[in-house]
């Protein structure tokens with residue numbers, strides 16, 4: 297073995313050196329930066345937690361007539377998922393500790409991420425499999441599954457909370473129908489007069505509560521009137537975190553996962569100020585984690601500002617893979633929007649996007665898609681949270697004269713999009729895909 301190789305291994309394994317410290321079960325402190333990690337403390341969301349407790353108070357006070365519907369809205373990384381899970385776990389623990397009076401329903405919650413569990417059918421079978429192990433994956437319609445679910449709530453004497461996280465990922469048509477069906481769930485026919493269960497259901501009885509989580513500010517407009525009236529009133533908005541709040545969040549992660557000598561407050565302040573623009577806690581945590589990994593890679597015992605700069609270059613506030621997974625035309629549309637918006641515009645309309653897209657296609661030697669396909673791709677980009685679309689009714693002399701769609705990009709740096717997708721134009725030999 298040569299000297300340089302020896303040095304390499306000596307450096308790498310010297311005192312098992314890492315900026316991450318060891319935590320319980322001999323695990324690396326790196327685990328506190330993972331997406332599954334549930335923090336001991338959720339910072340600066342007391343008000344939102346209080347609102348949740350208030351809205352769902354009836355689960356405790358009137359479990360058999362509780363049918364609350366609540367929407368959580370907030371941009372990327374504002375703590376919607378972590379708070380909703382903590383809320384459900386705390387509620388569950390609280391109810392377990394309560395003296396169990398006879399016949400008091402047990403509380404069950406189901407957290408479903410619609411980005412992973414993509415259809416209403418799969419959502420319902422996933423839930424039913426938790427209530428009935430081995431429940432078949434196929435063979436029932438959504439309507440039948442809903443009926444079975446309500447029936448099981450009675451049979452197993454449960455009061456339930458369904459958390460539909462990242463609802464924006466359900467196909468819009470399915471989402472509307474599913475939310476409508478859920479808003480009517482307590483009216484499912486088989487629940488009436490269940491004499492075989494030994495009682496007759498009274499019409500106001502309900503054991504189903506729903507918490508819907510969205511990033512889309514226009515969520516309300518997707519709902520039809522009746523769903524909107526039952527779902528739309530109770531909205532809790534999660535504001536983006538401020539710099540000081542982000543500091544507290546990453547500071548407690550650093551304390552848990554990093555060696556004390558590997559960082560200081562000044563370093564965390566740099567990260568908090570970089571993440572401040574979007575108020576995104578996930579971005580701040582990931583930035584700290586990546587900087588720590590780079591320090592380890594360089595065999596440095598301290599994380600430096602340079603590590604942060606390098607870490608910064610390697611991430612976008614949103615998962616990069618979402619952009620990478622787009623098809624070529626969706627990418628070109630995103631690039632067109634970014635190009636126009638970077639000329640200091642707050643929003644752009646669909647015809648202007650289309651024109652720029654056609655120009656770019658020509659430049660890149662790619663056959664442009666037709667208008668209806670473009671609309672559908674723009675919808676996809678909206679669903680993925682990459683762009684925001686707002687429909688505005690136009691008026692002239694007090695009369696309505698049509699609608700325009702204002703498209704904007706809120707969560708992604710325009711320069712980064714232009715930089716990472718610009719190659720599509722430069723490289724004329726792009727292969728066309730569907």
Ligand SMILES: Nc1ncnc2c1ncn2[C@@H]1O[C@H](COP(=O)(O)OP(=O)(O)OP(=O)(O)O)[C@@H](O)[C@H]1O
Pocket residue numbers: 330331333334335337338339340341370371372373374375376377378379462511545577578581
């Ligand atoms: N107030 C907080 N205190 C401690 N950690 C937090 C807080 N808010 C968010 N986090 C952490 O930041 C990361 C992102 O939070 P979370 O996943 O809840 O965001 P989100 O609003 O659901 O984002 P998205 O819209 O992308 O799903 C998670 O690792 C979470 O643990």
Ligand SMILES: [Mg+2]
Pocket residue numbers: 376377378461462
């Ligand atoms: Mg989330």
